[in-house]
Amino acid sequence: MPGLLTEPTHHIPTQEQVDTCRASRDQLKAKSHRYRMQIFDYIQMNGGKTCDEIEVELNMRHQTASCFISNLKDEGFLRDSGKRRMTRAGRHAIVWETARYGNEQLKMF
Numbered sequence: 134m135p136g137l138l139t140e141p142t143h144h145i146p147t148q149e150q151v152d153t154c155r156a157s158r159d160q161l162k163a164k165s166h167r168y169r170m171q172i173f174d175y176i177q178m179n180g181g182k183t184c185d186e187i188e189v190e191l192n193m194r195h196q197t198a199s200c201f202i203s204n205l206k207d208e209g210f211l212r213d214s215g216k217r218r219m220t221r222a223g224r225h226a227i228v229w230e231t232a233r234y235g236n237e238q239l240k241m242f
Contacts, residue, residue, distance in 0.1 A: 165201075168193070168197060168201050169201050169204070169205060171191060172187060172191070172198065172201050172202060172205065173205060173210055173211070173231060175187065175190070175191060176211065176229055176230060176231055177231040180230070181214050181216065181228040181229060181230040182228065182229060183218050183220065183226040183227060183228055183229070184198050184199050184202055184226060184227075184229070185220040185221055185222075185226055186218070187202070189221070202229060206229070209232055209233070210231065210232055210233060211229045211230065211231060211232055212229070212230060212231075212232040213227050213228075213229065213230075214227070214228045214229065214230040215228075216228040
């Protein structure tokens with residue numbers, strides 16, 4: 134009948150699909166951690182960087198760099214330095230600095 138909703142059919146994944154999903158998740162988690170460490174170390178070694186500078190100098194997409202900067206800020210690893218620098222687009226951007234001396238705690242994640 135028109136307008137009636139039918140029960141969706143659910144697909145039960147095979148063991149192979151479950152294994153590949155787990156492998157994909159683990160690979161993404163490892164890559165995520167590498168990006169976090171790379172951004173943190175780069176900012177710490179260079180005395181502060183804007184998201185735009187990180188994108189260019191670490192060859193990252195904007196979505197990747199800004200996402201991990203935001204995560205690191207929310208977790209207390211980065212903070213706004215109070216300084217601003219111009220982006221490639223001519224806009225003022227926050228210069229991020231490390232909020233903790235080393236990345237030992239970050240390595241635990």
